[in-house]
Amino acid sequence: MEEEWLALAKKGDEDAFHHLIKTHLKTVEKFCYQLGVSHAQIDDVTQEVFIKVYRFLPKHTHGKFTTWLYSLTLNVVRDIYRHEQRQKRKIKQLNEEQGATVYLEKHFDEEARELHYYIQDLDSKYKVPIILHYFHDLSYYEIADVLNVSEGAVKSRMLRAKKKLKEKYKKVGEQI
CATH class of the missing domain: 1.10.1740.10 (RNA polymerase sigma factor, region 2, helix turn helix motif)
Known part of the structure; x- marks a missing residue:
């Protein structure tokens, strides 16, 4: 339709x-x-x-x-x-x-707010794939098409973005 x-x-x-x-x-x-x-x-x-x-x-x-x-x-x-x-x-x-x-x-609840701010702090090349994949349900292939990069580049950026987000969560946990 x-x-x-x-x-x-x-x-x-x-x-x-x-x-x-x-x-x-x-x-x-x-x-x-x-x-x-x-x-x-x-x-x-x-x-x-x-x-x-x-x-x-x-x-x-x-x-x-x-x-x-x-x-x-x-x-x-x-x-x-x-x-x-x-x-x-x-x-x-x-x-x-x-x-x-x-x-x-x-x-959003507190945790979602925190995650949103952490995602906003990421460089654009890491932020955009995370948003498209987790919030818009696009596949790596579709993200590659949107960003005009290879699927491998998307996978690499996703891994780096996840690593950076984990590091931020870890730092916050150490401060508490």
């Missing part, structure tokens, strides 16, 4: 495009949040993603739509971070004080 909606949307059917947005909106928002986008910016980033989907959907001819959507989302987030790099420290401080903290307190 999704393929039919995609085909109609590619031909300019607005109802089909609205259906695609409705179907994938929460996935894009969740992925943005997990990539470290502040709660206050999620709507803007999501809007930018779907503008790009609208503009480039007719040119999308290969691969799964969801894989392409993850790639677009990741690229939009990266573009935003490049553009705002000078203000990154200030934005991070504001996020911790305002939006992200409120969102986390509402929706």
